[in-house]
Each structure stands twice: as structure tokens, then as C-alpha cells.
Amino acid sequence: MRAGDRVGLFASFSPTIVAVYLGCLRIGAITAATHHTLSDDKLIHQLRHAGARVLVTDRIDNLASIADAAALAHVVALASTRERDARLVSFDAIDPSHVALPDRDFSVEQATSIFYTTGSTYAPKGVLVNHRIMMSACAAVTSYLQMGSDDVVMSYSTLASDYGVYNVLMPLYCGGTSVVELKAPESPEDVLAVIEREEVTALHVFPPVIFVLSRAAPAWGPRFKSLRYLSSSGQALHPKHIDKIRAALPNVLFYSNYGMTECKRISFLPPQELLRKPTSVGKPLPGVSVLLVDDNGSPIVEADRPGELWVSAPFTMLEYWAMPDETAAVFAVAPDGQTMLRTGDLFRFDTDGDLHYVARRDDIFVRSAWNVNPRDIEHCLASHPAVAEAIVVPVPDESAGHLPKAFVVLEPGQSVSDGELADYCRQRIDWHMVPIAFEVVGQLPRSQSGKSTRKGLA
Secondary structure, three states, rough: OOOEEEEEEEOOOHHHHHHHHHHHHHHHHHHOOOOOOHHHHHHHHHHHHHOEEEEOOOOOOHHHHHHHHOOOEEEEEEOOOOOOOEEEHHHHHHHHHHOOOOOOOOOOOOOEEEEOOOOOOOOOOOEEEEEEHHHHHHHHHEEEEEOOOOEEEEEEEOOHHHHHHHHHHHHHHHOOOEEEOOOOOOOHHHHHHHHHHOOEEEEEEEEHHHHHHOOOOOHHHHOOOOOOOEEEOOOOOHHHHHHHHHHHHHOEEEEEEEEEEEEEEEEOOOHHHHOOOOOOOEEEEOOOOOEOOOOOEEEEOOOOOOOOEEEEEEEEEEEEEOOHHHHHHHHHHHOOOOOOEEEEEEEEEOOOOOOEEEHHHHEEEOOEEEEHHHHHHHHHHHHHOOOOEEEEEEEEEEOOEEEEEEEEEEEEOOOOOOOHHHHHHEEEEEEHOOOEEEEEEEOOEEOOOOOOOOOOOO
């Protein structure tokens, strides 16, 4: 492999796949990781889209057919396989004495990774970043988190997402330790056991794990004695969950952050502000410029008026890999002449200049000529004593266009009728926001990266 070669990674998390990733960075290759639960068709599509020459995988079957379909030169098998093909190389059979690292023949501008998005768009896009972007992001985030060599950072993500990669790279950047759990927690005990065993000092998680932790009893607080801070990003936090965590962990710092695959970290809220502003993600990081614009692209300066967030930062992506039209569409020129990334997220400023997430532009739908923001309904439902989590989806309707339907997860031992939930909403939100149907589910769907998702709900 040489600098610039694309290398597909398709494996569950392990020290070996981390070593492979770091090795690719060292030689200037470009990684393109795919979540290990995806189908062969999606894997092949992403390999072909990235133009991968090599695939590193712990799969043990269909390797030759995948190599054929994706036009691969080599497949490096991390696990033992019975398949025989000239393109297959066993990782265990590689003799380290025959491996030499070439002299670095690339700069900090050399691309490092293609991260495929898993969020709001149906067709994943490949976000291209380079060494400069990744180092800048590591420096910025570890600085405000005050991460150091004594920190043990725990997460639940994989190398298939930028979030998972940075949760490995940032502790390495500081000389610390990374602990990655393979299975998402189902109870607070699942989290506590690892924190106690590994003496975890930092927890980097998405809000679904915050929801699990919110069920921890205040009496369990001493078991978190090693934990210094908790950092959450990826989607909005529910104030009720924040209150429960603060009651159980009063001495643990809680950072609420905002970022996206296209720009690693945009803003954060200092922990001391969280109780006063539970819905805020704070102010931009040093070196990050943001702008709120209306539908005409004109800047919004007044407080509490929603607009799309545009951002310029040292860690903004280079491009969407092999998607020039999509790349051109996502960048815009601000009135002051600087090029900015259009996030597609709607925010508002409060009177202190702190950002508050409003909605994903694509998530808003229309009911009888009225705009419906699913997040407002979800927050209303989550504030009900019997409701732990909620997601709202639009249901097509010939007359109204779309109607809101809510999927709810109940708190343990709780029950509530559809009528009670509807009445609760009517008392707190506008008529057009009240769901026309409710469905109780055991858990909400999660994306490959661990966020709650509307996909598959109808």
C-alpha cells in the first residue's frame, strides 16, 4: 500500500483493527470504514464508491465474491477462513520482519479517512478529512475537556464513525487510555461495572446512553468515584434525563456539545451552565465562526429567531468524496466573503449568545399549512412522568398532508393511555403538534453510531 491508496475496514472493534487504522495513517493511506453490521451489498457499494484497493476484515465468508464485486486487489483476513484466493492474505501469516514503514512522503494536507454519514440523509456521503483536520480537532476538543495522560476515556462507538475514531485518537493524543465497549448498555449496571473495573475518568457517549444512565439511583453515586466528566453529543439531551444524572452524579462535570461528521466539534456548553440552560450547546469553540441565516441566506442577529447554522472551522471537512455536486451545495459564501459549511440544522441564539438546537431542517413537516417540528413534540412527551423517550414521525394524510405519530418508551413500571398522552400534549403545545396516534415500544431504533433514529418507524 502507498500514500493515497484507499483501504476499506470492515470489522468489529478490536486492538488489531485500531492498529491497522493507525498503520494506514502512518503510511498516508486513506481509510474507508464500513459498519460491521451492514449487508454485503452496502459494503460493496461503499468500497466501490471509495475506490478501495484493499479490504481489511474479520469476515470469514464470501471474501472472494466481495473482492470480485468491489474490484479489490487484496483482502486482508483478520480471522481464519477456509476460502482460497490469490487476493486473500492472512493477517496472522504476515511476517513482521518483512514489513517496513516507508519514509513519510506526504504532508499534513494528505487525506486520512473517508467517514460515511449515518444521520439524516438516506444515501450516505463520504466525508473526507486530512491529517491537519484531525490534529486540529484533537487539540481543540482535548483542550476544553482538559483531557490528560491520566484520563481513561470510555465509549461505545466503532471505527466506522468519526466519533469512534476520535474517541480512540484523542486519548492517544494526550497519552491517555481508551476503553471501548462493544455492546450498547441496557442498564446502568452495564456502565457502572466497566467504570469501576477500568477506573474510567471520562465517558464519551450519545444521549441514548445518557438515558440508560438516568436510571441510576442516587445511592449509586459513590460507585462513580473515578469519573471526572461526562461528554455527550450527536443529538439533543432531554432536560429530565439531565436532572436525574445530576442527582445521581452531582460531582461529575457534564459537557453538552454539538458537532457533525462534516465538522467534528462546533460548540460546547460549560458544565456549570447546564442546569440553567439544559437545552443549549453553548458557544463556538475558539477559532470556529458561526452564522445563523434565514431562508434567503440573510444573517439573523436577533435572539430567539431560528435559522440555519453555517460554520467555518479548522476541522471542517475537505469535501464529500467523489460527490462534487453535493460538495458544492453544502458550502456557501457568507456576506463577509468567507466560505462556510451549511449544517442543515436549525438553531437559535439566546440573549447570551448561546446556541439552542431547534430541528433538523429536513425533519420539519407540514400539517394543514402549519410547520411541525418533531423535536418539540418529543421534548413535551419526554417531560411526562411515565415517558422515558419519544420519537415522532410524519404519517401521510390526504387532507392535512402529514400528521404526527409518536413512538414512546415508558419508564420502568409505568403505564399511560393514548388519551392521557394526547391531553398532556394539548395542554403544552399547539393543536397542530398534538400526535394523532401513540405507539408504546420497548426501545427506540438506533443508528449504526448509536443515535436514536426515525428510520424504520411508520
